[in-house]
Amino acid sequence: MGRLFAVVLAVITIVSAAIFIARIWWLPPDISVLGVGIDHQMTETMIASGVLFVVCQLVLAMFVWQYGDAGDARPIKTFPGGATPMVVIATILVSAEILVLTLVGTKVWGGIFLSPPDPSALHIDVQAEQFAYYFRYPGPDGKFGAIHPELIDDGNGNFFGLDPANDTAARDDIVSASLVIPVNKPILLTLHSKDVGHAFYVPELRIQQDFVPGLVIPLHFTATRLAKEEIVCTQLCGLGHYNMRAYLEVESLGQFQQWLKDHAP
């Protein structure tokens, strides 16, 4: 029985690892400036933990194969050196790994969340609601109109609760159901929610961030390739959660400017 277990375990380990290595299922191609760092970090972690995974499982399988009770009088053996050397070595190795991952990882994380957005970044305001996203561009005046929750009315298309009658900044705001951005231009999003928690996730951008009601959360990135990708909600927000999606369209600067013109209110 022990040997059967050892074989099953070894097969499971090798098959699982092989599928990772073959990258049959893997991250979609990255289209952002920061994606490179994240992918690198991912690969690094994959190698380190992959080795640990395979070694642990196979050593366990080996010992199990080797040390079954055959009913003979073979005496038991203790692990060479006992617990201490093993503990010391494990502590040093794992600590070193942690140190490296943290140092490298903090840089990547900092690039997304700790560094200020580029001053020239294009600012787009994002509102999430059950179960849609709305994106708002400030228009020629470069200013967003103020939000009045009591004026929000999906029925007449006033998703942001704007008051163009009294608020000049609101008059030229462009509201869109897809996120259209120019390529290679730093983008700054400000995320806020109309009702409950939501999230902004674009796997190709390697970026994910929650919307928290009551907070306005900044997020910045730069797309490096023309693309049309899906933005998905990853924070459970109610029955339509599975269907809460929008498109991210990365266009050339010219196309983008044309798009802005076409959509001016």
Add this chain to the structure above:
Amino acid sequence: MTAPASPARTGVWVGIATITMSFAAYTSALLVRQGAGSDWQHFRLPSILYFNTVLLLVSSGTIELGRRRGYAWLIFTLGLGLLFIAGQVLAWRNLAAQGLFLATNPSSSFFYVFTVLHALHLLGGIVALGYVLVRLRAPTGGPPLTALGAVSLYWHFMDVLWLYLLVILALRL
């Protein structure tokens, strides 16, 4: 360990740790909540709270007397405990008369949460004390002195907890 281990005492200490932890959670909720919104309104605590505080402090003394001198002091303690709760009810009615209810403002919400929970915990102590009193009276079996010790430990803790809450409420509300 020199004295024989007493599970009742250990139990009360563990209970104290639990209650402390949960009030620490409420306190951090209060601090976070106060910082989160700009809707916090301060109000004056009803002054009867200070009178109640004195009652409770005295009751801690009488329960100690009860442990040494006997039964009557314990009944007196029980009475003081009940009186304290009655006093708290008056404080709640006072606030209600000012139009401050549970949901009126975060400050009043926390006031009710803190004081009601403390009162419920004290009520637990009163029930335990009553139980010990009945047992002391019972013809069979010796007096459960460790149980009395455990109850008085809890009682003192209710005192300390109340003082802590009073300080928090006085500083924050």
Add this chain to the structure above:
Amino acid sequence: METTATSHHAPPQGFLRKYVFSLDHKVIGKQYLDLALVAVVIGMVLSWLMRFHLGFPTTAVPGLGKLAPTAAAGGVITPELYLALMTMHGTIMVFFVLTTAPFAGFGNFVLPIQVGAEDMAFPRFNMMSFWVTFVAFLVLVAAFFVPEGPPISGWTAYAPLSAIGKDAGPGLGTGQTLWAVSIALFCVGQLLGALNFIATTLDLRTKGMTLMRMPLSTWAWFITSVIGLIAFSVLLPACILLILDRVAGTSFFIPGGLVVSDRLQPHSGGSPLLWQHLFWFFGHPEVYIAILPGFGIVSHILPVFARKPLLGPKVVLICLIAIAFLSYTVWGHHMFLSGMNPLSATLFSVPTLVITIPATIVVLLWIGTVYGARMRFTTPALFCLGFISVFVSGGISGFFLAQPSIDTYLHGTYFVVGHFHFVMGVAAMFGIFAGVYFWFPKMYGRMMNDKLGKLHFTLTLIGVYCVFMPMHYLGLAGNVRRYSTFTDDYMKGSLPLHRFITIAALFTGAVQLIFFYNLIHSRLRGAKAPDNPWQATSLEWSTSSPPPFDNFGGHHPVVTHGPNEYGVKGPTGDYIMQASSDQPVTS
């Protein structure tokens, strides 16, 4: 004399006292295990329904159309039903299976015997603990039957979705309130239990049972109770505040200016992140509440079947304590992307990675214990080995999620689902299985069928890897969790893999029937168990199977040895029992 605590109690009289409102820790332990059994069956059926829908999104589930005519018209699961199934599945599994069975169930049955006590310190609290938990379970199950449907906000019940009420959608009315009430009650029940565990371990140990002679299983339950005490005394306030937000109109977790279902909500100033902090301050330690008893069980059982002492038992103990301590410093790793200060993400990431050090050490010590052993591959031994394997698998995916920079990609995907199912779901289940196969003879005086057990083990091991390993692949591909379907363009490519997982899950579920059959059959017809069928050393094996109502038949065992004396020359074999110089008891 002391009367509230342990007493030389008389045998219980009458059916009610014996089997229902029993004060006997052994009966209470079995009650907890039976409750967990009922809960796990419900939880598993719910997961089948979910899996079925994920694999075959347009196919009707036979019979479901009749059972839930609105939520599954024609038998096809609607999105809100999917979320309800998921919420109930998660809640039932985490609270009513993984907390009740390994901790409250086995802890209750075994801990007092392992320390040589007659019963728990406060039998009445102990009974209350079970019955409050039981009521909590009924309240949760009742949520299935309320008009607005069962809650759909997940086992994490994030505010404000969980706090607003009916406006937020189906399932968020009465069902969600019942959820909060159920969890609050559950906290009370577990606090009473933890209180007992701690007092019993500290005060009721028999003569010679020093702390260092305590079996690691008892140590693990003790440490778990300390964790539980802190965790549940924070979750309880969180639930109370949530209930107040829902029913009394307060605004602890609900900010102002929310427009839900076209209505401006009458709240202001609350903090959704406050809920997340309180919840995860409980939630992360909760996963250790689920898994640490498994650590104890494996550390206790592995040497029995390796026929050699555990490698570095003191180190294991130190690691358990370190894990317990660290588990309170890492809750923020669930909130890297929640909008809290991004600097704190780094701060939470470090202890999260550091916690892998003691975990790695324990795993290595277990593997080192197998080295040079004379392993007896009984079913409980196999489940211990399986535990090590799945814990390694789950622990390693934790390495990814612990790093904020990678979590930005993997958070909210199936990678997380794969991770936590391995590390706490399956690992804890394997711990439970090991415990059942190991202690069953002591509990019921009968042996379980070992052949069936081995079949159950092998198929389950293969099954769980087929179910949960592919979830990591899905996650890498960016497949989002908590979605009821992936049919229209989004993630359509993942359907074949989802289908494979579904088939594997149905297979794994079916395999559990072997276990249930074995359980029931052995309870009624199993071979009579000797007092010490495994040649183990700890005190539960020096009394009869099952033990008398006061555990040692009026005798107080005297302990002279540690629990780890295997591979030595003993009076009856290659082991020395903890109470070996004491008179053995038979009743």
